[in-house]
Amino acid sequence: MSAHESHRGAVCEGQCGEVSMRVEVPLKTFKVILGYFYSGTLAISTLNVDEVFEVLELGNLYILPEVELALAKRLQNNLSISNTCMILDTARKFNHAELTMKCLKFMDKNAHQVLKHQSFQMLSKESLEEVLRRDTLIEHEIDVFKAVVKWSRHNQGVDIKSVVSLVRLSLISVEDLVLVVRPSGIVESLKILDAIEKPIIKSILPYRAHVSPGVDVAFHFGCSVEVIKDEIVIKLSFWCIINIISIEVIQNTNDTSNCTVEVSCDMTHWDGVGNIDLSTPTQQDIHFTRMPVRFIRIVDPESGRKDVLNYCLLKAVLNNTIP
Template identity: 50%
Template sequence: MNSHESLHSLAAKRRRMAQPQRVHKFGEGVLADIARLCMNDLYSDVSFFVEDQRISGHCAILATRCEYFRAMLFGGFTEERQIRLPEVPLEAFKVILGYLYSGTMSISTLDVDAILQVLSLANLYGLPELESVLTETLLENLEVCNVCAILDTARQYSMEDLNMKSLNFIDTNGAQVMEDDFFLMLSKESLEEVLRRDTFIAEELKIFQAVHKWSLHNPDVDIKSVVSLVRLPLIKVEDLVSTVRRSGIVDPNNIFDVIDKATKPENLPYRARQSPGVDVALWVTRSIVTKSEILIELSFWHMINYINIAGLRNSTYILDCIVEISCDMTHWVNLGSFTFSIPTKMFVTFARRPVRFIRIKQLSRKNYFKDITISALLSTDT
């Protein structure tokens, strides 16, 4: 080859290198071939015994796809090629193998119980990609009938996001969750976490009755620490004397101390929902209006720290009134007497606290309440 040909060949080579490289990918075919080896005796070099069923495996594939199996099969701890997995659920293990061999999983074919079992194995085997997808699926399918099982799983494997969103769901659906049979299977640790929450909204007597029922279903569990989280002073005195005392899970000698606390309104430990910036007066279940008084009952106990009273634009008058708030319609907190000119807005501010009832008493004889609007909120900066 002369020098001219050599230069021409070099230039052509450079042009080819400068052009985008065309790579043909045949990944789907490769995955399909590997997937066919899943639980197949062909070329198998390891056997797993799960629920007394033998399942064939391939060490190279499993070790390449999963660090857990790499340590198990090539970690130097054992050369055994017949491995028993006594605590592993069979169907969940098959799903995991299918994922490792094919890189796919049909989650839509799994119910929540199956997803929880697969999730536990994904956590054990260190498969974060799979954990993430399964967690998202559970969050999309949170329901009263499955949230307790999901919460227990989230706590067991320290899945913080799933744990918190399960707790938030229980907060807002407390009454229904406690009535569901699966509530009785909630672990003691999860039950205590639910009861500690100030945002777990339900009648305290209902909470006590649910705890009592849970204790009967779990007779071998020490119930004292659970009962200590029920806010007994929030229960009416007559129910303390009858329902609580007769249950046998509260020391009768403590009932009198509880009654004493219940009769004092100061610092009662009410549970309350927090919705910063939301007008919770719009969530009323009942609003009673007379010539001298407005009584608003909110749908739940809410944390608020100001009430806004506003008049209609086409009205002009002076409004004198007293504003009171309460959690039980027995103990009322007087926020003071106020005078303002309608239609000017009046803000009644106070330290943030749980509220269930708002009562506004008009001091003048004429009925102006038909011309005003009420809103109750928690500041967004609290």
């Protein structure tokens, strides 16, 4: 037999012979899948999150969509501060859109705790970018930036330019830009200067905000009445997207009647959204284009007074509805 024929035989044997694939699977995980093959039911009620991950991976390997769906539902019902980052990475890995969205919404509402948890540093770069793109991530931007810095230190060697670009620097105070962002060394000086300039020339910035249709956000998320110089304003606990302000005049006032309701995100740029009549005790609704709001005040256009809240004894209630 020639060398050429010998080579053909070896190749044929390698190509045509029996091929086996060995996958290391924990016994408990394998028993769950084996039980499903025999009975059509999944015994997953006693599985912890790590074991659910193992079964999910095996279900994906064997192309069992009904198993993946059941396990994804279980993970949805067991989201927590400590596991949501891991579950998000897993959901994206196996293309589970519903589970991915559940994780993102959970992180939106619990961002303050999730971003500070150690597991956040284990998040994949792709998942981190998806989180940072969200307008509904409820956390102050300086704390978002600090979380990104910690993530970058834990993931050294990863190109973080695309990650840093998703931090909304214009929402960070000048003081924090100078004392926190600049010393980190991960943001170019020109971008810091741009971030300082943008709030001066623009009234609309890319605020992250609560979006809660039909919810009285002033009551649900909390608000306070604050005196700032000669102004009395209602300050929401965080930015909220709203399009209705309902004001109840509890006691009429003789020295002012028609006033303007104004809203702001930064106490610098104010927008008038409607007028109210303070001469008669009544509830009045003001409808306007949905926008992010943090501060509310009432201004007497004739006298210029901005302390009307103190004298009119009125109550502001906010409702957020889809237009």
